[in-house]
Amino acid sequence: xxxxxxxxxxxxxxxxxxxxxxxxxxxxxxxxxxxxxxxxxxxxxxxxxxxxxxxxxxxxxxxxxxxxxxxxxxxxxxxxxxxxxxxxxxxxxxxxxxxxxxxxxxxxxxxxxxxxxxxxxxx
Numbered sequence: 001x002x003x004x005x006x007x008x009x010x011x012x013x014x015x016x017x018x019x020x021x022x023x024x025x026x027x028x029x030x031x032x033x034x035x036x037x038x039x040x041x042x043x044x045x046x047x048x049x050x051x052x053x054x055x056x057x058x059x060x061x062x063x064x065x066x067x068x069x070x071x072x073x074x075x076x077x078x079x080x081x082x083x084x085x086x087x088x089x090x091x092x093x094x095x096x097x098x099x100x101x102x103x104x105x106x107x108x109x110x111x112x113x114x115x116x117x118x119x120x121x122x123x
Contacts, residue, residue, distance in 0.1 A: 001098070001100070002097075003043055006043065007029065010031050013109075014031070014040075016033075019031070025044065028044040029044070030042050033118070036116075040116045043061070043063075045059070047059075051084065059096070060095075060097065061084060062093070062094050062109075063083050063084065064091065064105075064108040064109055065090055065115045066090070066092055067090075067115070070108075070111065071090075074104065078101075079095040079099035079100025080092055080094050080100055080104075081094075081095070094108065
């Protein structure tokens, strides 16, 4: 799955457009819930070395929220890494270069969307 494919999928599935909140990183796209403005996905370009990859250059990634059990199992699959620039206990990074399976990214996207959705008040 590429960045363009993921952005299109998010727009069609969750009916939301990207937000570009940082002037110094204009390619970083945040996807938020309409109701509570919480992030459920962050797409950005990072140096491959930031993920521990040996080749130089840059790579598009998406950061998604998930639980620790799912996080641990996903990190064993190709194309998934400890979250770049986010809590590594609750977020994961997926490469958007074809190395991470697209269906797995979509699954994590659903999980992230649900985990960041507004919940009812506790009594």
